[in-house]
Amino acid sequence: MRAAPAAAPLLLAALMMGAVPMAVAPAAAASAPAATTSNGPAARPIAEATRGLQAQPGFIDVWRDTDKGRVLLSVAALEQPFLLLSSLPYALGSNDVGLDRGQPGDMRMVHFEKHGARLFLVQENTGYIAASEDKDERAAVKESFASAVLWSGDIVASDNDRYLIDFSSFLLADRHGVGARLAAARQGAYAVDVARSAVLAADARAFPDNVELESLLTCAGPGQADYVRQVAADPASLSLRQRISMVRLPRLDASSGWQPRAYHPFSGGFDVNYFDFATPLASSIDVHWQVRHRLEKTDPAAAVSTVKKPIVFYVDRGAPEPVRSALIEGASWWASAFEKAGFKDAYRVELLPEGVDAMDIRYNIIHWVHRATRGWSYGSALTDPRTGQILRGAVTLGSQRVRQDILIAESLLAPYGKNAPADKQKLAEEMALARLRQLSAHEVGHALGFAHNFAASRMGNGSVMDYPHPILKLNDKGEVDLANAYGVGVGPWDDYIVKYIYGDFGGGAQEQAALARLRGDAHAAGMLYSSDQDDRLPGASHPDGLLWDFGPDTLKTWDQLGAVRQRALQTFSPDVLPDARQIGELEARLVPVYLLQRYQGEAVARLIGGGEFDYASAGDIKAGIASAGVKVTPAAVQRQALNKLTDTLRAEYLALPAKVLDVLTPPAAGYERGREYFATRMDSVFDAFSIAEAGAAQTAGFLLDAGRVNRLAWQHARDAQQPGVQEALSLLLAKTWRREPVPASVVGGEAVQLAADWVVVDGLLNLLDGAKLHPQAAAEVRASVRELVRWLNNNPGKGVIADSRRQAAEHMAAYLNDPRSVKLRSLPVVPPGAPI
Structure with a gap:
């Protein structure tokens, strides 16, 4: 506080x-x-x-x-x-x-x-x-x-x-x-x-x-x-x-029955803040209050009591079935957490009564919103700027997200084949509705004052305030299994944040002591917390604060998803499309399958130069509730992550099976490729170079991030057992430009590998040109580029490989000699994945 x-x-x-x-x-x-x-x-x-x-x-x-x-x-x-x-x-x-x-x-x-x-x-x-x-x-x-x-x-x-x-x-x-x-x-x-x-x-x-x-x-x-x-x-x-x-402003006098609560960084909630120049000189002028709805027990002395006015959210009447029921069910999950926090019948979700104005600020609302393309959903808590009291919760749920979830499920299951079991189509819809329930709970959580917790996935279904990836696995028959893709109900972190932010502890020193005990219990239970400011950048360092990952072990989940991806590519065919769809949509459905590991790839990258830390107050550190400092990811784990991530730049990973290439058909007349497709430089036909470049760019964007490279340089400087910049780049180049010949069994293997190799060159030069590296880290990167130039000149290769090696060496040498004389290429655009 x-x-x-x-x-x-x-x-x-x-x-x-x-x-x-x-x-x-x-x-x-x-x-x-x-x-x-x-x-x-x-x-x-x-x-x-x-x-x-x-x-x-x-x-x-x-x-x-x-x-x-x-x-x-x-x-x-x-x-x-x-x-x-x-x-x-x-x-x-x-x-x-x-x-x-x-x-x-x-x-x-x-x-x-x-x-x-x-x-x-x-x-x-x-x-x-x-x-x-x-x-x-x-x-x-x-x-x-x-x-x-x-x-x-x-x-x-x-x-x-x-x-x-x-x-x-x-x-x-x-x-x-x-x-x-x-x-x-x-x-x-x-x-x-x-x-x-x-x-x-x-x-x-x-x-x-x-x-x-x-x-x-x-x-x-x-x-x-x-x-x-x-x-x-x-x-x-x-x-x-x-x-x-x-x-009208809410009353703040003593008889109003409500007091603002001081914000704590481990509360799991939002805050409002202002600068108060009247605070004592030894206190911070930066004052933060916890964002929350007013919730008062009818019997403050009772451990569990009804409330004077419950929190009610209303679902947009424009949401159709079965969406409407899914929204109500998912948003209602929070009721159990309020009950555990001592509030009986304090929270509920209902359909907006007919004729009621959904924009009236007196109503907390869940809007079902249509857009031309899929996009993000939002939960807003509209607050009194003096105290953080929420006056209205407003949720925006984009209607096309559920259709994207169905598309992903169909692309993995291929349910439209002549011999496909009838329940596969139903399973795709069930997975999408399960995701919608979770999304409804998630966005309502924001409207209740709760922040993202991207580390909760380490606890399984730890929190609806995480971004969940569908839990995918192969069954005993080697088929993709979506039966339990998403969790049901709120998790232990959600129970904690409701009790912490809304619990009635009597106020004053008694309240502060109770809140400290809650934080201590949460840490002792192994609860982790990491939110937006530390988790959204490509070079973020917290190995647990991850969007769209699942499972307690990043590397194990990577292998699990890799097996699912391989199986899905093997079975990818027109059977992923309903009969009425034009065949050109196969390309759009290939995107989430080909890039299935994109989020777990980011999780693997977090282990490279990674370091975990707590959100805490100085008092919590002194009391032993939380830990100070940054705990660096062990060297052995970092090296495993480097090996797995750089493997995604090899043709064996990037190349498509021949039977997939052979069925990809240009969009029909009246249709066109959009942002959900891989780019093409081959006019109407599918571009196998572009898909490999996009896959390589996904990895290069994470690995060749300036923040990550700077951390590698420092971690190695402090502990020589940790991998450094030279080791990471040496492995990167050994898997790409300097690798052994691609096996003939890989379709278009050498061409696919060259496509990825050029992305690596562009990534390295953009890293140097971005002016975000410390000089000593930039010197190491520049030395690796210079060494690559020498190697390419000494190993010219043959045919098209020789052409690329010669041009790459000239391109990099020209940049090293005079950066302003070389026009750099941006990394290829990767089709959007989030939100899912």
């Missing part, structure tokens, strides 16, 4: 100052006499200005002017903060751009203030505060960091301290950042065309704690870029809907 525990009550009190909820103006106040403004004559009374309009009393009173397409608000309190959120009820449908149906924006804390005859909507700077009872100390920080005026408008009418404003111009502006997202995706400059946009006044709603306002926005732009052309009715005219939610 970084903030001093003793400061929490003071912080809570200080956060309440200036955070009084905006008052709800009673409807009767509309008849109050007109007020005289500071600028002169009396403004019209609100009753007169709103005569004939539809009233929506609530947190902020709303008037609908459907005839003129306006929304008017009456603001009853100034300088009092509330929360503002944008979202997209209707969206673009492009995974590449990322403007999805139901997508939430950032939560902002704002307030209205009056200057002259206008009201200003101001975003407060919540990143820097002074949690102090001293108003001057608070003011000093407020004055040091800029706020932002989001909007201003004329006061249309007023009654005493109530001000009526036409909020339409705010709603007609791009508050969600649609134009910025399109520009970032290189789709061109788009801006709202107000003449083709409208405030949807009839849809405006006001409730006691929130206001929901919506507009139709038409963004005009060039319409020339690929992503918008792929999805839009008219790519120069993108019409979407924008939702603006205005939300």
